[in-house]
Amino acid sequence: MLEIKDLHAQVNGSEILNGVTLRVNAGEVHAIMGPNGSGKSTLAQVLAGRETYDVTKGEVLFDGKNLLEMDPEERAREGLFMAFQYPVEIPGVSNTYFLKSALNAIRKHRGQDELDAIEFLQLVKERMKLVEMDESLLNRPVNEGFSGGEKKRNEIFHMAVLEPRLAILDETDSGLDIDALRIVADGVNKLKRKDNAIIVVTHYQRLLNYIIPDYVHVLVDGRIVKSGSKELALELEEKGYDWVKEKAEVEEAR
Amino acid sequence: MSTATNTIEQLANREYKWGFITDIDADSAPKGLNEEIIRFISLKKNEPDWLLEWRLRAYRHWLTMKEPRWANVKYHTIDYQDIIYYSAPKRKARPKSLAEVDPELLKTYEKLGISLQEQERLAGVAVDAVFDSVSVATTFKEKLAELGIIFCSFSEAVQDHPDLVRKYLGSVVPYTDNFFASLNSAVFTDGSFCYIPKGVRCPMELSTYFRINAANTGQFERTLIVAEEGSYVSYLEGCTAPMRDENQLHAAVVELIAVGENAHIKYSTVQNWYPGDAEGRGGIYNFVTKRGKCIGRNSRISWTQVETGSAITWKYPSVILQGENSVGEFYSVAVTNNHQQADTGTKMIHLGKNTRSTIVSKGISAGFGQNSYRGLVDIKKGAANARNFSQCDSLLLGDKCGAHTFPYIEVRNNTARVEHEASTSKIGEDQIFYCKQRGLSTEDAVNMIVNGFCKEVFRELPMEFAVEAQKLLGISLEGSVG
Numbered sequence: 001m002l003e004i005k006d007l008h009a010q011v012n013g014s015e016i017l018n019g020v021t022l023r024v025n026a027g028e029v030h031a032i033m034g035p036n037g038s039g040k041s042t043l044a045q046v047l048a049g050r051e052t053y054d055v056t057k058g059e060v061l062f063d064g065k066n067l068l069e070m071d072p073e074e075r076a077r078e079g080l081f082m083a084f085q086y087p088v089e090i091p092g093v094s095n096t097y098f099l100k101s102a103l104n105a106i107r108k109h110r111g112q113d114e115l116d117a118i119e120f121l122q123l124v125k126e127r128m129k130l131v132e133m134d135e136s137l138l139n140r141p142v143n144e145g146f147s148g149g150e151k152k153r154n155e156i157f158h159m160a161v162l163e164p165r166l167a168i169l170d171e172t173d174s175g176l177d178i179d180a181l182r183i184v185a186d187g188v189n190k191l192k193r194k195d196n197a198i199i200v201v202t203h204y205q206r207l208l209n210y211i212i213p214d215y216v217h218v219l220v221d222g223r224i225v226k227s228g229s230k231e232l233a234l235e236l237e238e239k240g241y242d243w244v245k246e247k248a249e250v251e252e253a254r
Numbered sequence: 255m256s257t258a259t260n261t262i263e264q265l266a267n268r269e270y271k272w273g274f275i276t277d278i279d280a281d282s283a284p285k286g287l288n289e290e291i292i293r294f295i296s297l298k299k300n301e302p303d304w305l306l307e308w309r310l311r312a313y314r315h316w317l318t319m320k321e322p323r324w325a326n327v328k329y330h331t332i333d334y335q336d337i338i339y340y341s342a343p344k345r346k347a348r349p350k351s352l353a354e355v356d357p358e359l360l361k362t363y364e365k366l367g368i369s370l371q372e373q374e375r376l377a378g379v380a381v382d383a384v385f386d387s388v389s390v391a392t393t394f395k396e397k398l399a400e401l402g403i404i405f406c407s408f409s410e411a412v413q414d415h416p417d418l419v420r421k422y423l424g425s426v427v428p429y430t431d432n433f434f435a436s437l438n439s440a441v442f443t444d445g446s447f448c449y450i451p452k453g454v455r456c457p458m459e460l461s462t463y464f465r466i467n468a469a470n471t472g473q474f475e476r477t478l479i480v481a482e483e484g485s486y487v488s489y490l491e492g493c494t495a496p497m498r499d500e501n502q503l504h505a506a507v508v509e510l511i512a513v514g515e516n517a518h519i520k521y522s523t524v525q526n527w528y529p530g531d532a533e534g535r536g537g538i539y540n541f542v543t544k545r546g547k548c549i550g551r552n553s554r555i556s557w558t559q560v561e562t563g564s565a566i567t568w569k570y571p572s573v574i575l576q577g578e579n580s581v582g583e584f585y586s587v588a589v590t591n592n593h594q595q596a597d598t599g600t601k602m603i604h605l606g607k608n609t610r611s612t613i614v615s616k617g618i619s620a621g622f623g624q625n626s627y628r629g630l631v632d633i634k635k636g637a638a639n640a641r642n643f644s645q646c647d648s649l650l651l652g653d654k655c656g657a658h659t660f661p662y663i664e665v666r667n668n669t670a671r672v673e674h675e676a677s678t679s680k681i682g683e684d685q686i687f688y689c690k691q692r693g694l695s696t697e698d699a700v701n702m703i704v705n706g707f708c709k710e711v712f713r714e715l716p717m718e719f720a721v722e723a724q725k726l727l728g729i730s731l732e733g734s735v736g
C-alpha cells in the first residue's frame with residue numbers, strides 16, 4: 001500500500017530525513033518510535049504533503065501512485081489521513097460543518113454522492129460513539145478551546161468519519177488521560193480492517209499494549225536504524241534509545 | 255506553500271461576474287454641475303419648491319467646502335464637472351406595474367438574479383430597484399400598503415407623501431454635514447423611502463437593489479427610513495455596477511429614524527460595486543454617509559454591512575443614541591483585495607441614559623488591499639451608565655496588504671463603561687494545511703477560514719443574504735493567499 005524508498009527531506013537547507021525506507025501493506029499496523037527531534041513528525045508531514053519540507057531524494061508510492069506528486073488534498077482524497085501531533089484551531093468554523101465539507105470532498109473524488117445534512121448527522125452520531133466524543137464538541141469551532149486530550153480525541157473522530165485507507169497517528173496518545181487512552185485506542189482498533197493500514201508514532205510502549213503493532217521501527221537522526229516485532233518496543237523501554245543508537249553507529253562504522 | 259500560491263494566482267484572474275452593460279436609451283443631463291443642472295433635476299422630477307430650495311442651499315454650501323482628505327485612502331482628484339448628475343432610462347410615464355417596465359431593464363435584473371416577477375410571486379422580499387437615478391419598479395407595494403407601510407421610491411414619496419419627506423429629510427444628516435453628503439443633497443436623483451407606522455412589524459424584508467449602469471454617471475441616491483413607536487423593519491440593500499475603466503462616484507446618503515419607543519430598524523448592506531481590475535484600474539468610489547437616530551426610549555438601530563466591492567470605500571454607518579436605553583449596533587465585514595482601499599467604521603454617539611452600543615468589525619485584506627477601521631465612541635455628559643463594546647479584528651492574507659485601526663474614544667460621563675478589543679492575524683499556513691489534509695481544496699480552506707472569521711457578522715444577516723454574502727466573500731478573495 002505504502003512504499004517509501006530512500007526518502008530524504010530538508011527544511012531551510014538542513015537535512016532532517018536521511019534516507020527512510022519503509023513498506024506498509026494493507027492490514028498492517030506499524031509503530032514508529034524514536035527520540036525527540038529524530039524526524040518522526042517530519043516523516044508524517046512529508047507523507048501528508050506539507051510544503052515546508054523539501055523532498056531532495058527518494059520516492060513514495062501509495063497504492064502504486066507517486067504520492068509526492070500529489071497536492072495534500074489529493075492525498076487526503078486518495079485515503080491518506082494524518083492525526084496531527086498539534087491539531088490546529090479554526091475559529092468560527094463548526095466541527096461538523098468542517099467534517100461534512102471534508103467528507104463530501106473525499107466522496108466526490110471517489111465518485112460517490114455527497115451526503116446530505118441528515119445522512120451526515122446519522123454517520124456522525126454513530127462514529128461519535130466509537131471514540132465516546134462529547135456531543136458538545138461537535139458544534140464548537142474546530143479545536144478552538146478544546147483541551148489537549150479533546151483535541152487528540154477529535155483527531156481520531158475525524159479519522160472515524162473519513163475512513164482513510166492509511167492513517168498516520170502522530171503522538172495521538174500524548175495528552176490523553178489513562179481512560180481516554182484506552183477509549184481512543186479501542187476506537188482505532190475498531191477502525192482497523194484488512195484493507196487499511198495504520199502508522200502510529202509514539203514515545204510510549206503503553207499505547208502499543210492497546211494498539212498492537214505488527215512492526216516497530218526506530219527512527220534516529222532521520223533514518224530507520226532498527227525494525228522489529230512488538231517486542232522491540234519493550235526492549236526500547238527497558239534499554240533506552242542509546243542502545244539502538246550505539247548499535248547503529250557500530251553498523252555505520254563497518 | 256508554492257502550489258497553494260500557484261492555485262491562488264490562477265484564481266486571482268477571476269472576472270467580475272456582474273460587469274455587463276445594459277443597452278437602453280438614457281435621458282441624461284449634460285455633464286457638469288451648476289445651479290442649472292440642479293434646477294433641471296428638480297424639474298424633471300416635478301419637485302415642490304421647498305425641495306428645490308433645499309437642494310440649492312446644499313449646493314451653495316457645498317461650494318464652500320473642501321473634499322476631505324483625512325481618510326486613509328489614496329485616489330486621483332475627482333473632477334466634479336466631468337460627471338453626469340442625471341441619467342434616467344427613457345420611457346413614457348411612471349410604470350404602474352411590472353408589465354409597463356422596459357423589458358431590457360427587467361432582463362438586467364434577471365441577469366443579476368433578482369427577477370422582479372419571480373420575487374413578487376415567491377413572496378418574501380419586496381424590492382425597490384434603483385437603476386441609475388430612477389426607481390424602476392417597486393414590488394409588493396400594495397400588500398404593504400394594507401398594513402399602512404409606505405415603501406416606494408424617493409421620487410414617489412416626494413409626490414405622494416411630501417409632509418413626511420419634508421419632516422424627516424436631512425433631520426439626521428443635514429445638508430451641511432460633510433462634503434459628500436452636501437453634494438448628495440444638491441443632486442440626489444432617487445432612492446428609497448420607507449415608513450412603518452406605529453405598532454406594525456413589517457412582515458417581510460424590504461430590499462433595494464442598486465445598480466450603476468450609464469458611463470460617467472454618479473449615483474447619488476437618498477434613502478430615508480422612519481419607524482414609529484413599537485414598529486420593526488428589516489431593510490436590505492444590495493449593489494452592483496458594470497465594469498468600466500474609469501472610476502465612478504457613488505455618494506449616497508441614508509437616514510434612519512427610530513422615532514418612537516421600542517422602534518427597531520435593522521439595515522443590512524451587501525456592497526459588491528465593481529472593485530476595479532487586478533491592476534487597480536476603474537472601480538467605484540463609494541463615499542457614503544449613513545446615519546441613524548434613536549429618538550424613542552428602548553429604540554434600536556442595527557447596521558450590518560458586508561463590503562466586498564468598490565475601489566474605495568469611505569463609509570461610517572453611525573447611530574445617535576438619544577432615547578433612554580436605546581441601542582446602536584454596527585456589524586461589519588470589509589474586504590479589500592488587489593488594489594482596493596477601505597476606510598470604514600462607525601460612530602456611536604451616546605446622548606441618553608443607559609444607552610448601549612456594540613461594534614464588531616472584521617477587516618480582511620488581501621493582495622495590495624488596504625483596510626482601515628475608523629470608529630468613534632462618543633459618550634456625552636448626559637449619558638449616564640452608557641455602555642460600549644467594540645471588537646475590531648483584522649485578517650491578513652498575504653504580506654503586501656495592510657490593516658489599520660483608528661479607534662477614537664471620548665468619554666464625558668464617568669459612569670460609562672467602554673471596552674475595546676482588537677486583534678490582527680495572518681491566515682495561518684498551518685490552518686490551510688490542516689484543511690487540505692482533510693481533503694479540502696485551498697480555495698475551500700481559505701473560504702472556510704475567512705467565513706469563520708466573519709461569523710459574528712454573518713449571523714446578523716437575514717438568511718438569504720448571509721448565503722449570498724458568503725459566496726461573495728469567496729469570489730472576492732479567490733486567489734489571495736500567499
Ligand SMILES: Nc1ncnc2c1ncn2[C@@H]1O[C@H](COP(=O)(O)OP(=O)(O)OP(=O)(O)O)[C@@H](O)[C@H]1O
Binds near residue numbers: 011036037040043052
Ligand atoms: N519547520 C521547521 N523549521 C525548522 N526546523 C524544523 C522544522 N520542522 C522540523 N524541524 C526540525 O527537524 C527535526 C525533527 O523534527 P520532528 O518534529 O520531525 O521530530 P519528532 O521526531 O517528531 O520529535 P518529537 O518526538 O519531539 O515530536 C527537529 O530538530 C526540528 O527542530
Ligand SMILES: [Mg+2]
Binds near residue numbers: 040041042085170171
Ligand atoms: Mg513529533
